[in-house]
Amino acid sequence: MSRSPAAPWLLVSPGAVLFLGLVLVPLVLTVILSFLTYNYDTGIGDSYTLAHYGRVLSDSYYLEIFWRTLRLAFLTTLLCALIGAPEAYILSRMRSPWRSIFLLVIIGPLLVSVVVRAFGWSMLLGSTGLVNAALGVLALGPVRLLYTETAIVIALVHVMLPFMVIPVWTALQKLDPMVETAAWSLGASRFAALRRVVMPQVSIGLLSGSLIVFGLSASAFAIPGLLGGRRLKMAATLVYDEYMQELNWPMGAAIAIIVLLANLVIMLAYNRAVEARARRALG
Amino acid sequence: MAFLTLEQVNKFYGELAAVRDVDLSVAKGEFVSLLGPSGCGKTTTLQMIAGLVEPTSGRITLDGRDITHEKPNRRGLGIVFQSYALFPHMTVAQNVAFGLEMRKVQRAERDTRVADMLALVHLAGMADRYPRQLSGGQRQRVAIARALVIEPPVLLLDEPLSNLDAKLREEMQFELRRIQRSVGTTTIMVTHDQAEALSISDRVVVMEAGCMTQVDAPYRLYEKPATPFISSFVGRMNRLEGIWWPNGPIGTVEVAGAMLPSEAADLPAGAAVTASIRPEKLLLHKAGEGRLNGNVASRFFLGGHWLFNVETPAGVIVVSMPNHGEEPAREGERVGIDWAPASLRIEASAGGTVS
Numbered sequence: 001m002s003r004s005p006a007a008p009w010l011l012v013s014p015g016a017v018l019f020l021g022l023v024l025v026p027l028v029l030t031v032i033l034s035f036l037t038y039n040y041d042t043g044i045g046d047s048y049t050l051a052h053y054g055r056v057l058s059d060s061y062y063l064e065i066f067w068r069t070l071r072l073a074f075l076t077t078l079l080c081a082l083i084g085a086p087e088a089y090i091l092s093r094m095r096s097p098w099r100s101i102f103l104l105v106i107i108g109p110l111l112v113s114v115v116v117r118a119f120g121w122s123m124l125l126g127s128t129g130l131v132n133a134a135l136g137v138l139a140l141g142p143v144r145l146l147y148t149e150t151a152i153v154i155a156l157v158h159v160m161l162p163f164m165v166i167p168v169w170t171a172l173q174k175l176d177p178m179v180e181t182a183a184w185s186l187g188a189s190r191f192a193a194l195r196r197v198v199m200p201q202v203s204i205g206l207l208s209g210s211l212i213v214f215g216l217s218a219s220a221f222a223i224p225g226l227l228g229g230r231r232l233k234m235a236a237t238l239v240y241d242e243y244m245q246e247l248n249w250p251m252g253a254a255i256a257i258i259v260l261l262a263n264l265v266i267m268l269a270y271n272r273a274v275e276a277r278a279r280r281a282l283g
Numbered sequence: 284m285a286f287l288t289l290e291q292v293n294k295f296y297g298e299l300a301a302v303r304d305v306d307l308s309v310a311k312g313e314f315v316s317l318l319g320p321s322g323c324g325k326t327t328t329l330q331m332i333a334g335l336v337e338p339t340s341g342r343i344t345l346d347g348r349d350i351t352h353e354k355p356n357r358r359g360l361g362i363v364f365q366s367y368a369l370f371p372h373m374t375v376a377q378n379v380a381f382g383l384e385m386r387k388v389q390r391a392e393r394d395t396r397v398a399d400m401l402a403l404v405h406l407a408g409m410a411d412r413y414p415r416q417l418s419g420g421q422r423q424r425v426a427i428a429r430a431l432v433i434e435p436p437v438l439l440l441d442e443p444l445s446n447l448d449a450k451l452r453e454e455m456q457f458e459l460r461r462i463q464r465s466v467g468t469t470t471i472m473v474t475h476d477q478a479e480a481l482s483i484s485d486r487v488v489v490m491e492a493g494c495m496t497q498v499d500a501p502y503r504l505y506e507k508p509a510t511p512f513i514s515s516f517v518g519r520m521n522r523l524e525g526i527w528w529p530n531g532p533i534g535t536v537e538v539a540g541a542m543l544p545s546e547a548a549d550l551p552a553g554a555a556v557t558a559s560i561r562p563e564k565l566l567l568h569k570a571g572e573g574r575l576n577g578n579v580a581s582r583f584f585l586g587g588h589w590l591f592n593v594e595t596p597a598g599v600i601v602v603s604m605p606n607h608g609e610e611p612a613r614e615g616e617r618v619g620i621d622w623a624p625a626s627l628r629i630e631a632s633a634g635g636t637v638s
Contacts, residue, residue: 178368181335184355185362186382186433196381200372 034253052254073217084164147229171205292341316480319490361430382433538597544624562603573619
């Protein structure tokens with residue numbers, strides 16, 4: 001059977017066209033846009049400038065927002081790891097009907113629109129919301145929760161948890177349950193067995209889970225937008241404001257590119273560390 | 284003196300009895316096998332000794348100490364799991380050293396003991412490999428080394444050879460025995476393979492449906508099985524239903540009209556009996572020269588010996604004959620079967636006397 005040399009190219013073309021049209025072209029256009037001049041009276045110019053990047057990287061207003069974005073994304077990732085890993089472990093030890101029920105509970109948040117969830121949290125955390133009412137009863141006074149970083153982190157953790165639980169759970173599935181028993185039989189306490197035997201083997205799942213959570217949190221839009229209010233901006237809401245409020249598209253594009261690059265650098269560095277570790281330990 | 288004892292140990296899962304009234308005492312340095320088909324409770328028994336399953340009732344003592352409710356990590360027993368359960372992210376040496384680390388053994392002593400143990404299981408050159416880089420037999424050796432390096436009072440082996448191919452399994456059987464002899468650790472092995480149990484154990488415990496039915500040395504277990512189940516589970520057995528007649532110093536069993544000389548038995552004449560004989564106790568002669576004539580229905584060459592299915596008036600009889608280097612009776616040929624009367628064993632049938 002003879003095969004046309006063009007066949008492989010033809011076969012990948014639908015995917016390639018999709019990728020080119022929906023990812024690469026808009027990205028290139030955004031990069032070009034970010035170098036164009038902008039004037040509040042005349043709009044986008046047709047000469048090129050580095051002024052937007054210069055302003056973003058020198059203005060403390062922008063730097064503070066970037067710093068907040070990274071900080072909250074990191075905090076969300078850490079909390080997701082601390083909650084998600086034990087959750088996945090418990091899930092993996094559950095018996096047949098309960099396991100699927102609780103897995104559904106964990107994936108549940110993904111089945112509800114992120115906007116609906118954010119409004120749900122704003123009702124809970126508002127000044128007259130359920131949490132403050134409960135705190136009032138306990139005489140701990142009303143606490144300002146809504147439109148704070150706390151509110152953003154709480155809601156982000158809630159949304160991101162499945163992305164942590166599922167990779168860790170998958171890693172646990174591959175684990176021979178007898179391995180932990182073997183560690184006990186050799187004199188390890190439950191904690192020592194978890195730390196020395198189970199953890200290193202699920203670390204791949206944990207690290208890939210944190211990669212997903214960090215990436216999604218750093219570029220989250222709806223939750224910071226709805227629970228952070230107008231003043232507490234994160235990178236994605238900042239980009240939105242530049243585009244839609246200031247109408248300074250080149251500036252918005254420059255911020256978007258910086259966020260993208262920062263995210264990319266952090267995740268690649270992290271992934272490097274993960275892969276090196278994985279290759280050493282698990283092949 | 285009994286080193287490890289199980290007294291009236293029971294395990295129920297709801298209404299279901301997994302293990303019932305197990306009484307066993309194992310002497311120091313002894314190699315005992317728990318043999319039985321799957322679901323007979325042998326693994327549950329092992330897990331109760333290991334502390335992985337809590338007995339519903341009964342007592343387990345080790346060297347005079349009651350360990351019935353002790354946690355597995357406090358018992359200090361060495362366990363080799365069916366799947367080996369090696370730590371995949373650790374090297375061979377780290378795997379073996381793990382138990383010593385947990386016991387806070389000093390670094391220098393740890394290294395010597397690990398090296399000695401790896402030498403004992405012939406893995407000295409593999410210390411820095413990861414389990415995934417090893418063959419099945421080598422993984423098995425790592426699992427044994429890891430369990431033995433902590434110098435456990437008792438070594439528990441859960442189907443240790445079932446994941447190996449036939450040739451390697453045979454090799455490892457003898458290897459296992461060699462290692463056990465050289466360290467002298469009391470060992471309990473769970474297996475469903477009767478050949479494995481017979482070849483390396485000092486004593487074999489046969490379990491059926493949660494109960495121990497016979498505890499004996501392998502040779503006696505084979506020659507004098509206590510129940511029909513054991514006689515068919517351990518080795519091959521020809522079983523014939525017939526009527527027993529006394530015949531001077533020996534006996535005779537009447538099976539479908541054929542009169543077969545048998546061992547003497549203390550039974551009334553005319554009792555319904557089951558006569559049993561091992562295939563290798565039967566000899567093949569030319570037709571008419573034996574005690575029972577038949578036709579060779581099929582024969583199988585197994586290398587070391589031949590196996591014949593012979594159709595006789597008393598039913599199909601399996602005969603095993605060593606390979607003497609010349610071709611024996613062919614299929615369809617008429618042969619005579621002979622045996623020493625004492626080797627045809629007689630038991631009273633459950634049915635009672637045939638009138």
